[in-house]
Amino acid sequence: MNNKRLYRAELIVRFGHIDEAGIVYYPRLVNYFHVAMEEFFGAVLGTDYPSFLSEHRLGLPAAHLEVDFLRPLRYGDHIQVEVGIEKVGTSSIIWRYRIFRPGETDPAALARIVTVNVDMDTFQKKAVPDWLRQCLEAYR
Amino acid sequence: MNNKRLYRAELIVRFGHIDEAGIVYYPRLVNYFHVAMEEFFGAVLGTDYPSFLSEHRLGLPAAHLEVDFLRPLRYGDHIQVEVGIEKVGTSSIIWRYRIFRPGETDPAALARIVTVNVDMDTFQKKAVPDWLRQCLEAYR
């Protein structure tokens, strides 16, 4: 992940994100990647994700997900979720995420998520539109 | 809540329902009332809640909610969520819930929730249909 643009979303681990073991419940940690993608749309693409769905009538459901949980996240952690693009295929996008706690250079979690671009009216896959492809390529 | 039929949904407090303080996160406890209502539909009404929405095109959003949290719920608690009806109005239904831990006669939580019967296509309120009213009256 060198020599390229990266986006970092700033999130806070909330009271209700913790589980019985006192760390972030891992399915809720997976949620951070989706929230970071939502922030990425709002911050760096010309349209936010709600408009992507309602106006462009497109959506990006996940088809595949891989996560490495390297260090536990705890209540109150102000985390950064780095968003990068591995590949933009015909209708798929491969996202890369890394979660950092402030002051740490080793990530607390890594993820690789494959999303498929779908038509929200038919839920059938559809080519990634050029405007989105161009924006995403800058983060590859 | 005497001399009437009551329904009890059996739920389990899950690992991910706990918060930093080691008890059920209270917004997630509120979720138990909705799940109990879903179970109530499936078990005692002639239609389940998914069909109520998709076939009858009706929904029951909450308009008002009151909850008393009397004792904390902990991970692994097998709880019973008692469902009763306080009143069936023209388009509103007032639900009463009590959460019990096994072997305890004092409730861990009490709730009173007012739902409005709405047309799912317009989100406008609509009279509670007679078949539903009759079913609910048996639990009043």
Next chain:
Amino acid sequence: MNNKRLYRAELIVRFGHIDEAGIVYYPRLVNYFHVAMEEFFGAVLGTDYPSFLSEHRLGLPAAHLEVDFLRPLRYGDHIQVEVGIEKVGTSSIIWRYRIFRPGETDPAALARIVTVNVDMDTFQKKAVPDWLRQCLEAYR
């Protein structure tokens, strides 16, 4: 709620907050009040809520909750959650919340939440400390 200081937390309705009916799932809306309280601690009190728990060894579980759901919240809504204090008792605090959508002067939801100040080691109630009482009184 006039002539007094109010705090407003800025939150965004996320993709995963929505339910089958296409609006914010009401138990998840209740979560917004807790997040707003967490933001209030970090922004206006001299200590954030994680430190309140871990260093002061105090916690604020909810004992009672009342919510009016007045207008549905939808995906992407940038909401403001106004936090005010109704009363600071010996060991209880009564919080008032109002949720607004931008540009709207009528609230989308109102809440009144009674929390009890507890010792996090014993979970027994404990007098609200003076430093907290003074900070809260400014928002009453």
Next chain:
Amino acid sequence: MNNKRLYRAELIVRFGHIDEAGIVYYPRLVNYFHVAMEEFFGAVLGTDYPSFLSEHRLGLPAAHLEVDFLRPLRYGDHIQVEVGIEKVGTSSIIWRYRIFRPGETDPAALARIVTVNVDMDTFQKKAVPDWLRQCLEAYR
């Protein structure tokens, strides 16, 4: 996954599990695997997961997760989450999950989750105890 014992947990897709796109929010789908593991402990091991944590003082945080989302899950789906064991290492356990909708022989989702056995007091990894290893081997 042939010629071996498999456990199937029965879960229901709830109203609040759905996202803006009308299908199960994928981080919430990941939660189903944890719930299925909790059910597996209660049903087939000699101890439930709450006791595993509180009495054995052991826990199973996830270190790695891979999920394939093959078909969307919708509100009201009565799903079966099949639990199998790929490998029991010194301190790690590799779990395999498959989610089925009733009447379908093709899975809706597949997962492979690596958990690490840890001492709940120190959060350091610890050898999988023999009694657990033996129980798990029957599902490999």
